[in-house]
Amino acid sequence: MPATAMRILITGTPAPGTNAMLARLTARGFGSRSVETIRAAQDLLETFRFDVVLAAESLADGRGYDLADIVARRGGTLLVGVALSETCLWLPVVERGALVLGRRALNARALEVELDLVLDMSVVGAAKGNMPSARLKNSRALSDRTMSPRRKNGGAAA
Numbered sequence: 001m002p003a004t005a006m007r008i009l010i011t012g013t014p015a016p017g018t019n020a021m022l023a024r025l026t027a028r029g030f031g032s033r034s035v036e037t038i039r040a041a042q043d044l045l046e047t048f049r050f051d052v053v054l055a056a057e058s059l060a061d062g063r064g065y066d067l068a069d070i071v072a073r074r075g076g077t078l079l080v081g082v083a084l085s086e087t088c089l090w091l092p093v094v095e096r097g098a099l100v101l102g103r104r105a106l107n108a109r110a111l112e113v114e115l116d117l118v119l120d121m122s123v124v125g126a127a128k129g130n131m132p133s134a135r136l137k138n139s140r141a142l143s144d145r146t147m148s149p150r151r152k153n154g155g156a157a158a
Contacts, residue, residue, distance in 0.1 A: 006048065007119055008032035011041040011064060012056025015088055018081070021112045030119050038062040045070045052118055053078045054090075065101075068093050077118050079111070090114075096121075 007030045014022065014034070022032050033050075035041050038061050041053065045067070053071050055064030057080050064080035071078040075097040081088045090106040093099070096118075106114055 005029065006031045006033050007051045008115070009041060009044060009050040009053045010034040011038065011053065011067065012036065012059050014054070017108050018054070018088070024112070025115060036060065038066050041067055042070055045074060049074060050076055052076065052115060055080050057082045065093060068099065072097050072099060079106070
């Protein structure tokens with residue numbers, strides 16, 4: 001059995017569906033570590049490199065968005081989970097070190113596809129000097145086209 005690298009940092013309590021997805025990613029060699037607070041996440045991010053940080057929007061000591069600066073400095077990806085009535089919407093805040101909040105949103109099913117892409121790209125990038133394969137570029141383009149958020153017409157945001 002291959003070694004599992006800690007590649008994903010979860011900040012806050014993950015939803016049951018997120019736990020199932022993390023179990024599938026762990027089976028593929030992408031391990032995760034969980035913490036409950038922003039401060040604990042910041043401490044780990046100062047010491048270790050995580051490719052992806054999944055954070056709850058509201059935490060005991062702050063908001064998941066508070067991790068954007070440190071994740072961007074470390075070249076990682078930050079997705080913040082916004083709880084809805086029956087599911088969760090994931091907002092990419094930082095992608096591979098670049099701030100991207102507001103460009104798109106992911107539903108719970110699309111999150112696993114996105115994480116596969118991000119984690120595969122980091123593996124390929126490390127092996128080939130940060131040059132993602134054509135397959136990953138094409139998959140990413142498809143993900144961007146199909147997961148763009150719909151904009152509301154007129155009025156103030158609700």
